[in-house]
Amino acid sequence: MPPKRIQVLPGQLANQIAAGEVVERPASVVKELLENSLDAGARCIEVDAEQGGIRLVRVRDDGRGIHRDDMIRALQRHATSKIASFDDLMAVASLGFRGEALPSIASVARFSLTSRFEGEERAWRISGSGGEVNGGPEPAAHPFGTTIEVRDLFFNTPARRRFLRTGRTEYQHLEEAVKRIALSRHDVQISLRHQGKAVYSLKPAPDRPGQERRVAALLGQAFMENAVHVDFSTGPLRLRGWIGLPGFARGQADMQYFYVNGRIVRDRLVSHAVRQAYQDVLYQGRHPVYLLYLDTPREDVDVNVHPTKHEVRFREGRTVHDFLFRGLTDALAQVQPGVSAYAAAPPSSPPAAQTGRTTAPYSSQSPMPLAVRDQMAAYTALHPAGKNVPQSTPATPRLEPEAADGQLPPLGYAIAQLHGIYILAQNAAGLVLVDMHAAHERIVYERLKQDREAGNVVSQSLLVPVSVALSPAESALAEEYSPTFAELGFDIARLGPTDWVVRQVPALLQNADPAQLLRDMIADLSTMGASRRVEEQSNAVLATVACHGAVRAHRQLTVPEMNALLRDMEGTERSGQCNHGRPTWVQLSMEELDRLFLRGR
Template sequence: MNSHAPNIRPIIRQLDETTANRIAAGEVVERPASAVKELVENALDAGATRIDISIEDGGKRLIRVGDDGCGMSPEDLPLAMARHATSKIDGSDLLAINSFGFRGEALPSLGAVGRLTITSRADGADGAVIAVAGGKPSPVRPAAANRGTVVELRDLFFATPARLKFMRTERAETQAVAETVRRLAMAEPWVGFTLSADGREIFRADAEQGELFGALQARLSRVMGRDFIDNSIPIDAERDGLTLTGFAALPTYSRGAAVAQHVYVNGRPVRDKLLTGALRAGYMDVLASGRHPAAVLYLTCDPQMVDVNVHPAKAEVRFRDPTAARGLVVSALRHALANAGHRASSTIGDATLAAFRAEPVVAQPQRAYQMEYRPSGGAIRQAFEAQAPVLGPGFSEAPTARSEPVETAAPMDAPLGAARAQVHENYIISQTEDGMIIVDQHAAHERLVYERLKAQAEVSGIASQALLIPEIVELSEGDAARIMAIADELAGLGLVIEPFGGGAIAVREAPAMLTRLNAAALIRDILDDLADQGSSDRLRARIDAVLSSMACHGSVRSGRRMSADEMNALLREMERTPRSGQCNHGRPTWVKLNLSDIERLFGRKE
């Protein structure tokens, strides 16, 4: 017996409008940040150039959003509070959507669960105000107002008190609102935003000027921080009617969590598995385990190519051709990172300087007017020891440091300078026109060998090995069809499969370099990827891991002494090789110290 079935036949009832709006509010308004998102998007759709947001008690007591957009007439206000009434679309084509809002649910939903007041004035019309509390509207009244709209939402969820139990602390809700405003501000650089919490301004981004990339760069500097822009690469690519722009950070400027990843589709911030998976794939072999890339990407296309009507919150999208969208993101990121060559994040040099920086310590009381400097972590002592061989009589020679003759023809104006010494048989010290560079010889050469192996594999293909006994993998008919749909792609990576009847497939050949391959487990993992994000890079990642291991064993080892010519040859090859700023495991291969910063360490500059 069905436990959900009652003993008597249920009666079908038409829900009243207030109840319907409260149900809709559960989908649209999850927390104060959701309400702010809906109201700010309405302001953007109204053509606002300035949006001011104020909240109290994390948005639970008050949310106020004011804009200088087109405004509404007194006749518009009652319609704005009616469910499924909207000025954004005419209903003839749900794919022709060029606005943030279009469902006509946000305002009536907010009015159903809180105390909502809208004051607005359009050009050529009188100002007016309408109030709705718990879904019950009041008559429209005249009001003094500037052009634009001010929406006040008080006592959120007072009409549905059970929802208040799911609210987090005031601080957490305020942070969520701030993050929502920041995400929207990053998509609209020509619009000014302010956010105040309990009377204190916590975010401000004035409208930017100039063309797209310049305006975006200035806005992202305000929101993401100057370090992000200084350590990122511009993205600008187009394919099959899709355009991708934005900024992607260098691999060495990675994060411990996916908190600095922002993806927009036609200006709408989205959290889409397909696109976030493509972002990870673009950084596949340049990030350390457990690290996440930082990027702000804007994907634009004809509205007919993407369905934004997937969920009431409009945070999910569905592409007509998901393969094209993913392929554009992956290829654009890989191409941009390859073109970045040997670049590494500037923050690595800052961290290196911090390791050398001395800590001021007050000496004995009778000599309190003098300052004694204590090296941090022994770094400065090691630096002096490394220079001992070239300091002349009176200094003990450090056996693990060697200087090279300066007569070398290597140019100091080259990006990575001219090799001058090798310390601890692993670190190359090179001199540039404005500072010095420290190179990890093993990590750098490992990346160079790895890139050569990958290039060779691209040209000659991945060699496959025929199995003596084909491995039969039993699958459902649907899974078998999905894996056979990418059979040609797998064959190009050395994995040859064919149907074996029913839902089974036969693995005939496997990549020769994968000597201990569990074909059944790999096939199922690939199927999981296909189900989760529509594609899989799992086999490519396995092959790259083997190539990386081969590169590690075939590269210059730590502890090997190198001549000046060898060191300079390594530096020049790094300058020519894509992604040489980080090793195969995502760690930096070199660090730069500017001469001005070094001089500050020794008190030569203030």
């Protein structure tokens, strides 16, 4: 075979190759056409589809339209009105800018383009098939704006068409594409029809209540009932939107929407920052839900990274990561027991919202300050080193403490203990069930973290030092991480090749088993590896330490002790979940209890 020479590909073949990157399925067509409509300034967009978009996709808008003389040019590769120079590319303000979408779509489908340019008296139409245009523009009847029809997708590329799924599956992807656009622009009216039936018609939502209604319509009412509104900024960066409560996490990462300057992205830096913010409150294998909008100077973001523009590159990636992590961490930390998920802090700071897993929303309550009388001496049994733990002044125990303002506190007051595991409390909404070990574990964990960050971890010398025999591998890790142990309040020393002694432990843990505690901490460090940051390693160890220091199940508590635990929960960050992400309390409203007993029927 003679050697082949380099040659320029025919235009139609080049467009079909580009379509392989830009047009994956009907949903890709809808995404590109919707973005073009938004870039054209459309305020009303209608989407029609048949057979999941395989047979037909029609997008109609009321934007600026396309001039008659530009209609043929719009189907040529790299022809665009959105950028004209390198400086424009470095600060892209539009969703599209490459000029590849229309020619790529037209090369693999039968298409028609009808448009009436703003200020013109007449509309014009062109049509074609497989990238070939059937003559020039023809007069047509059409209001201001543009309508693009795409029929029989991949009719001329059978191999691509065979990769399409059933009409139902393709429709699910198409609906998701419309949903993403609808969530990005609350100010635009968007409607979707499939097989001639209206799926939804979303009116413009300029204010927050309207936006919440749109989000509920697209993501479900349960999302809004279990989400916290956030809005905070630092310098040129601003983050707003909704984050799901930890108890509303899902088994898949299928309800995560993140927009950068109005463009939806799936960025590793963003995902990592969000995961880090949730790391203390999510159960293993669960994924947080969120709908977030990041506003940042356009010149600080490079969107020309991926053919589908789903990935971006930040000029100051570390700054963006820290901004997201700290802001979301603070927002989750400010979540308070008993406050409705709809409640939010002012725009200047992250919000407060309901903690724990609730089965039904109820009227919000303002969190009350910790009642001094609830911090009784009896509770020091749960905190052996209570004198070293910041808390309110002990007072005479009361079975039914009185709130300072005459109202019940968010988690109410204890009425009983069930099998030494759960605390039953009564609040204004109904019945509260508390897992006392999980709740106390979070309290101890947060106090240990605060002590470590403040550099004043209080240690307690053991009356009799405890000898621990480790394996050679465990002994090596104990030697490597001995500075970390010292920082956390432990005093350990090596007696032999594999023999160690524990002389001091954190004061909060003086009743824990030092030998088992040391082994568990070493096991945590061995699974994490040296690549993890010191802070992450310390937090993981503290989580294990807190589990050992928390009150155990089947321990009988007095009513004053139970009330003190409830008050501590109300004053502790992230108290809705234990260190492993499990819920610490559940609310049963009076309405739910009435339904259980068929009351009111």
